[in-house]
Amino acid sequence: MIVRDQLVKFLNDELQVDKIRDYCPNGLQVEGKVEIRRIITGVTASQALLEAAISANADAILVHHGYFWKDEAAQITGIKKKRLQALLANDINLLAYHLPLDAHKTLGNNAQLGALLGVEGITAVAGVEPAGVLMQGQFKQSTPLLALKQQLQQLLGRDVLVSDAGIGAVTTLAWCTGGGQGYIEQAASAGAQLFISGEVSEKTIHLSRELGIHFIAAGHHATERYGVKALGEYIAQQFDVDVEFIDIDNPA
Template sequence: MTTIHRQQLLSLLSDKLNPELVQDYCPNGLQVEGKAKIGKVVTGVTASQALIDAAIAAQADAILVHHGYFWKGEAATITGMKKNRLQALLQHDINLFAYHLPLDVHPELGNNAQLGQLLELPAIQPLTGIQPAGIVMQGRYPMAKTLAQVAALLEQKLGRTVLSHSAGEQVVQQLAWCTGGGQGYIDAAAVAGVDLFVTGEVSEQTIHSSRELGIHFIAAGHHATERYGIKALGEWLASETGIAVEFIDIPNPA
């Protein structure tokens, strides 16, 4: 079985994602140290107990996720749920690697880039004026679609029902998006003049912004819109190193 040293894996991931260029709310990279030699990696969206248990069952040496631990503002104590998760990782000597915003914004493997592919857009680019660059993307359909057509496409690709809100005439040609919890960017998207803003979550005020700014809105699920970056990163890692990489999707309706 092909193996890679933990530090070499960390260097590969860091060189690809450049976490030092992004100011984030959590540490990116190796969050929990495990065994030195890695032959099997499990990828997933969030380092939940269910994913850890699945990785243990799969005899993984490392877990690579988008949502890891040690978020800014969270309690520093290792108790309860956090204690159980860390204990399971340490008992089985499993490394935990996590990349948050660096994975969102990567121009090829990122969550936003991958969602752009699912939206079947021929070309995408960052929405100007938003930092970090790539946290909101924009694209244009060569031929206009209806809001219902875009919503149906997302439902087919993501395998779930989306929340769709029309702000009037249903024509959609120019759109912007931010995977995950990006509903706060709807105002910037409206200022940019796009017809539709797509994200993972919705807040009460989001619908008022949609109505009053005249921009269509779709919430397609935080988890659903962020499955594809970590999956693409794992596939790239497997092709680069030859180690075994398995994507495990832990269902989450949010």
């Protein structure tokens, strides 16, 4: 068991939330019971995840995508009412960490995706804030783009979209999980031959071709499963709590 405020402080300190500007509140978003024995982790605090957590008798839910985003409507109606009602009625804490979880040097989404791909020499791309939101590294040996596509599809369990810039095999790469396609120019400037993100925009493909950098969109949800899962496992190592990751499938 861990006391709620102790867990929040531990996570806020580990993820250095005070040092990162974000467009949502990081940390405790909805207050529930004081004593926490069971935590459910997941990518997004959707109704499906809330219901799974309720069925699992969770005391807290830990996610990457929580609530109360900048410029969203403040009214507690519709979907927002239903979600908050479920949390409050069951006295479940909701903790959410967005950019701090993307950028963490070992537990973050970027670090975890890099490790999954077997990337070596992983570092944050200099000049991009917060540090770690865009990472770079290299493969041990030059790898054909088609082989990387197949590897990603096998690891993530989904199809990926590929833009072949016609530059051949890949040694150096940069990546930003989720909706990070806007970093493609910084990735190219850092010397990457391949840029991986979760999402793709129309202009991303044109930039890939004109900058001469391969691009892969591997899914927002698919690329961001690993940070919150790793963070939950880290909590279980540090405290006497039961932690379970639940993957609510999302093809986006």
